[in-house]
Amino acid sequence: IVMTQSPLSLPVTPGEPASISCRSSQSLLHTNRYNYLDWYLQKPGQSPQLLIFLGFNRASGVPGRFSGSGSGTNFTLKISRVEAEDVGVYYCMQTLQTLYTFGQGTKLEIK
């Protein structure tokens, strides 16, 4: 499954919202009605960290300004109000097929 993110670069003013799109070449909707799509953030110089799993569930400790939505082949990660600490590269990853695949990444920077 090929994952395609857009945009690849996202300059955002602090306090403003941000949105990242992720599209999959095949539906990620399982028969159990869950979408097998996760979101990760890799801050500069750090290991990736889990933000969202199964499409919309926030991982433990993830601030409420992060939300995931979408179904099938189209997904969105939204940040309601960007903060300086949100800079880094955001990745979506499909987990429907056993051989997982990541999107190319979206680099969020502060204007």
Added chain:
Amino acid sequence: QVQLVQSGAEVKRPGASVKVSCKASGYTFAGYYIHWVRQAPGQGLEWMGRIHPTSVDTNYAQNFQGRVTMTRDTSITTAYMELSGLRFDDSAVYYCARASEGLDFWGQGTLVTVSS
């Protein structure tokens, strides 16, 4: 607390093999897959494969089939990733991660440099 601690940086010649370890603690090692992900310099994340600590079920990405071997030693709660036939473009940071609901805990990464 859950921790994944990886082995240190490696420098290898082209054609050699490298074996990276991932020591797990703070949870029941047997209950969760360990995944391996790599990141070449300035590039994105690339999923390599996964291993289940007890069933020894393994799945490898097509890009690494025939070159990667994932193993584990449950007695010391450690997972291993061995990559053979190293090429210059295998230079990367290699991460292990625990799979729960998502890859929820990650190791600190191991830098592997392939250089002649």
